Amino acid sequence: MRTNEAHESLLVVRSLNVKKMPDDWTDTFESHRERLHALAYRMLGEIQAAEDAVQDAYLRWRSVDLETVNDPGAYLTTIVTRLCLDELSSARAKRETRYTGPWLPEPIVEPMDRPDRAAEQSDAISMAMLVVLETLPPRQRAVYVLREAFDLPYADIAPILDESEGYCRKLAQRARNRIDERDVRSDIRPTEQNQLIQDLMTAIETGDAEAVAETLAEDAVVTSDGGGEVTAARRPVEGREHITRFLLGIAEQVPDDFALNYVLVNGQPGVLATVDGKPQSVWAFHVRNGQIQNAYAVLNPDKLQHVAPSPGSGFSSPGS
Known part of the structure; x- marks a missing residue:
C-alpha cells in the first residue's frame, strides 16, 4: 500500500457528488473508523500505514451493497485485517533489505495532563508490546490482536483468516507463549x-x-x-x-x-x-x-x- 496512492484515492472520494453517498452507508463506516484504526495500528505499528489501511477499506466499502452485509463491523474488520496482513508481509521484506539499524513502531504521543491518566487508557498498547508483536508471524499477530485486544471469539476470527477455529486457537496460544517469554507487561503504577x-x-x-x-x-x-x-x-x-x-x-x-x-x-x-x-x-x-x-x-x-x-x-x- 503506497501513501501517495491512498492520498490520491482520498481526493477522488472527496470529489464525488455527495448525493451518490448514502448517509447510512457513510455513517456506518464512520461509526467503526476509530476501532478499525486501532486494529490497523496494532497490526502495523505505524500511524500513517494504519490510516492508509483504513482509507483503503473505506474505498472498498463504498462499492458494497449494504443489503448484502449482515454485520458491517465484522465485514470491515475482515477487510482491514486482510489489508494489514498483506502490508505487513511486504513491509517486513523491505525493512530487512533497506532499513538502517533497529526498526521501532511509530509512537503515539499525548500530553501528560497527570501521570495517573495512563491508567485510564485501557485501549492503549505499550511500545514494549508492539515491539514483541513485531516478532510474531503475521497471522499469529492477527489472531492475538483480534482475540486479546478486541475480544473476538475464535468462531469469528476463523473466517477472517480463512482458517479453522482450532488452528486459530493454536496460533493464539503460540503468540501468548512468545509474549509471556518476553514479559512485557508493566508491574508499576x-x-x-x-x-x-x-x-x-x-x-x-x-x-x-x-x-x-x-x-x-x-x-x-x-x-x-x-x-x-x-x-x-x-x-x-x-x-x-x-x-x-x-x-x-x-x-x-x-x-x-x-x-x-x-x-x-x-x-x-x-x-x-x-x-x-x-x-x-x-x-x-x-x-x-x-x-x-x-x-x-x-x-x-x-x-x-x-x-x-x-x-x-x-x-x-x-x-x-
Missing part, C-alpha cells in the same frame, strides 16, 4: 514510572553515573531507531554499565536549545525530547521490579511527523 523516569533524566542532566545506574536493571537494553536519517545507535545497547556510559555520552552532545518534556507514549509515561521546540526523539520505557528494563528511542524524523511540538501543547517539562 504510572505515577511511579513517571517518577523513575524523572529520576533518570535528572541523573543524566547532573552527570551522576551512580544515580543513572540505580534506575536501570542489570540486563537493561536501549534500542534506538534513527532509520538512517539521523545519528543513532545501530545496535541495541545492552547492560547497565554500557547504557550508563551511553546516556551520559549523549547528554554531553545536546545543543543549547534541547529540552525534555514528560508525556504519555502509547498510554504510558515517557519523554519527548525537542530541539528548538521541534520533536527530536521520543522515549518509551518498560519497567519491571522498579527499574527500567527496556528503553525505546525513536529518532527517525519520519516517525515523528504526528508528534506535536512542545510549545503550547500542554506537555510538562522537567521542574514544571
Whole structure:
C-alpha cells in the first residue's frame, strides 16, 4: 500500500457528488473508523500505514451493497485485517533489505495532563508490546490482536483468516507463549514510572553515573531507531554499565536549545525530547521490579511527523 496512492484515492472520494453517498452507508463506516484504526495500528505499528489501511477499506466499502452485509463491523474488520496482513508481509521484506539499524513502531504521543491518566487508557498498547508483536508471524499477530485486544471469539476470527477455529486457537496460544517469554507487561503504577523516569533524566542532566545506574536493571537494553536519517545507535545497547556510559555520552552532545518534556507514549509515561521546540526523539520505557528494563528511542524524523511540538501543547517539562 503506497501513501501517495491512498492520498490520491482520498481526493477522488472527496470529489464525488455527495448525493451518490448514502448517509447510512457513510455513517456506518464512520461509526467503526476509530476501532478499525486501532486494529490497523496494532497490526502495523505505524500511524500513517494504519490510516492508509483504513482509507483503503473505506474505498472498498463504498462499492458494497449494504443489503448484502449482515454485520458491517465484522465485514470491515475482515477487510482491514486482510489489508494489514498483506502490508505487513511486504513491509517486513523491505525493512530487512533497506532499513538502517533497529526498526521501532511509530509512537503515539499525548500530553501528560497527570501521570495517573495512563491508567485510564485501557485501549492503549505499550511500545514494549508492539515491539514483541513485531516478532510474531503475521497471522499469529492477527489472531492475538483480534482475540486479546478486541475480544473476538475464535468462531469469528476463523473466517477472517480463512482458517479453522482450532488452528486459530493454536496460533493464539503460540503468540501468548512468545509474549509471556518476553514479559512485557508493566508491574508499576504510572505515577511511579513517571517518577523513575524523572529520576533518570535528572541523573543524566547532573552527570551522576551512580544515580543513572540505580534506575536501570542489570540486563537493561536501549534500542534506538534513527532509520538512517539521523545519528543513532545501530545496535541495541545492552547492560547497565554500557547504557550508563551511553546516556551520559549523549547528554554531553545536546545543543543549547534541547529540552525534555514528560508525556504519555502509547498510554504510558515517557519523554519527548525537542530541539528548538521541534520533536527530536521520543522515549518509551518498560519497567519491571522498579527499574527500567527496556528503553525505546525513536529518532527517525519520519516517525515523528504526528508528534506535536512542545510549545503550547500542554506537555510538562522537567521542574514544571
